[in-house]
Amino acid sequence: MTELPTPLEHHQYQRYSSSAEIEACLGALATAGGPYARLDRIGTSARGRPLHALVCAAPRRPGRPRLRVMMVGSQHGASEAAGCEALLMLARAVLIGEAQEWLDSLEFVFIPNANPDGRELDSSRNGNEVNINRDFVLLSQPETSALDNAVLRYEPEVILDAHESASLKTRTLGREGYLTDFEAQFDMAASPAVAPALREYGEAELLPALIAAVQGRGLRAQRYIREITSTRQPITHGGLTARKFRNKAGLRGALTVLLETPMEPKDGSYPSYRNIAERVARQSLCMQAFLAVVSRESARIARVVATASRLPEQQVLPLNGVWVKDLQSPEVVIELRRREDYLRQAVTFENWRKMEVRDPLALPRAYLITAHTGVFASLLARHQLAFEVLAESMTCTQERECFRGFDPVEGAWHAVETERVRAKAEPGSLLVPLTSRSARLLPLLLEPRSESSVFRYLAYARLLEERTPLFVTRIPRDAEYLPERLKSESHPLPPNPES
Ligand SMILES: [Zn+2]
Structure with a gap:
């Protein structure tokens, strides 16, 4: 058994870690990390559970700037449990394991269990039954305030927001006889009000590099497309409002990346509880690829983020954006799996992945x-x-x-x-x-x-x-x-x- 097993390893992947076990694990990691680690209380959940950030950094040395990376897991609670489990393993690898060399170029703020109530309630929502990843405009929930404040407090240059999604949606695409077939998706903070330097670098360089790095490690990766609920819908990328954490953090000036990996149906039969071993392996692989790219690109990212902190050019800000049909490339072919025999089938969709900027404001x-x-x-x-x-x-x-x-x-x-x-x-x-x-x-x-x-x-x-x-x-x-x-x-x- 590894030194300091995470709760998931301790239970041999036969159930998810509880929020209390995650707390204990974070405390043990902070102790094991000695001067390289610190556990900060960043808030309290709706039902009174603590929210913690594990900060991992080598002592500062003059002339050696490091990029600060915030990694957030399981905003959607037990429904998307793998991000948290993978982040506990990653934090251990960074502090006392095989990934300690990351601390030469990076500092880490790990917030593995961003929704501890949801984990305990076997839900994607928090203790007030709110989807916290729609609440970053109102900040009506303690979990969203804690995450938003953490972005201001730690000022990370880069953020990874780790999610999962069901490959079989029984009430929508599943009814048409299909399930989705990607193995990893990445998206950027894409609100048109996010600084152009961040959006352009993210879309033209960071995303392609991430996707290539994950594909090089053997997973079928792609830029995020919004949930496919029907074979007759147009294909777009993700949402553009500040309601979502990644867009809000992007508006705060951080280069923010969404990771999403797929989950198999809950009730299937798998070698580990709800296939959690496989799901954690996918998340871990994507996180490693992400850190490899970010570390390689760290000087460039530091410059891009510094540029992005300036005021909008011409003092004009686009308030809105919409996904419109890309007339240069009006169709896109996406492989789905047929529910009946799991064979892949190419399906042609309308391609609406072009963003049009709306409502400029002086x-x-x-x-x-x-x-x-x-x-x-x-x-x-x-x-x-x-x-x-x-x-x-x-x-x-x-x-x-x-x-x-x-x-x-x-x-x-x-x-x-x-x-x-x-x-x-x-x-x-x-x-x-x-x-x-x-x-x-x-x-x-x-x-x-x-x-x-x-x-x-x-x-x-x-x-x-x-x-x-x-x-x-x-x-x-x-x-x-x-x-x-x-x-x-x-x-x-x-x-x-x-x-
Ligand atoms: Zn999610």
């Missing part, structure tokens, strides 16, 4: 929030976005939008009118400046036109009155009447080049 200098300030102060605080509560009234140029109401077909708010006025904000209003840290995220959360907007949620949507100027207004960059404190040299936005 970045304002700041936002003013003049009503419902308690709700918004709490939201901004959860996101650690800086704001000021006005002690005195403030008169300035403001852009105010009126909306015609929510279009349930398009799922969008329609602006009927934008007015530019000189208006007074009362004491108690919130002044929210755009900084280089917040410029890519704040408009996505506050603009009703954005698909990542809080106004897409009922609790906020009902605050928006039709045909009445919205209480969230923009102070434009070229405002005629600009408050003194937004003019100051120390204000983080540089002057508009055109003005």
Whole structure:
């Protein structure tokens, strides 16, 4: 038996590790790692279970920069258990095993068990029955706040978010007689508001390198495609909103990668409990390949991430993106397996993997929030976005939008009118400046036109009155009447080049 067996190894792959066992294992690893390891409490789950990060780093030496890599497992609890189990083995290999040389070029923040309640409840959701990987706009759950705060606290250059998915979907594609047949998928933070440097490097270089590295190790890997529920659907890549961890972390400036490996049907007969041995082996292989590529590319990645921390060029930010049909390459052939005999069959789909950018916004200098300030102060605080509560009234140029109401077909708010006025904000209003840290995220959360907007949620949507100027207004960059404190040299936005 290996030194320090993980709970899964200890139970000879006959059941998943429990959250308590994972805690104990992380504690033992932190002790075994001595000065190279530290266990940080990063939060508490909805049902009161601790959330931990195991930080693994060699002592810092001047002139030897290292890339910090955050690896997150099992956001979807027991439904996707393998990521956590593989990360415990990887952390052991890095600290006391065969992978210690990674510590020459990398530092690690392991968050293996991102949803401990889901693991105990045999669920993909947390203890409040929320899918936490849809909650990064609201941050309504303690698990999502903990992960989002961990990105700010550790400032990783690179993040891997490890997931699994069922190859047989009995209620959708399975009904048509097929199951999917990939062995590993990778995607990037793809929101169009993510810095172009991150998106372009990720899509053109990092993803192809990852896929090649995994294929070189013997697994059929591909760029992530959104769940196939029917042979008649178009093929797209993943979701583009900040609701998902990978996009939110990308908007925070980290090069963020999604890993997804397939799971066989739960009730099949396998050599290990729910085929967990095979599933962990696939995750481990992909994680090794990921680290090999990231380590090889570390100097380049450091430069890309540094570039990405700058403000959007021309101070214009695309709020939305949609996947559209690629007219240059209108079809894509994907191999599925037939349910009846497991033989592969090539199926032709429409190819909608081209992203079209929508709703460009000229970045304002700041936002003013003049009503419902308690709700918004709490939201901004959860996101650690800086704001000021006005002690005195403030008169300035403001852009105010009126909306015609929510279009349930398009799922969008329609602006009927934008007015530019000189208006007074009362004491108690919130002044929210755009900084280089917040410029890519704040408009996505506050603009009703954005698909990542809080106004897409009922609790906020009902605050928006039709045909009445919205209480969230923009102070434009070229405002005629600009408050003194937004003019100051120390204000983080540089002057508009055109003005
Ligand atoms: Zn998942």
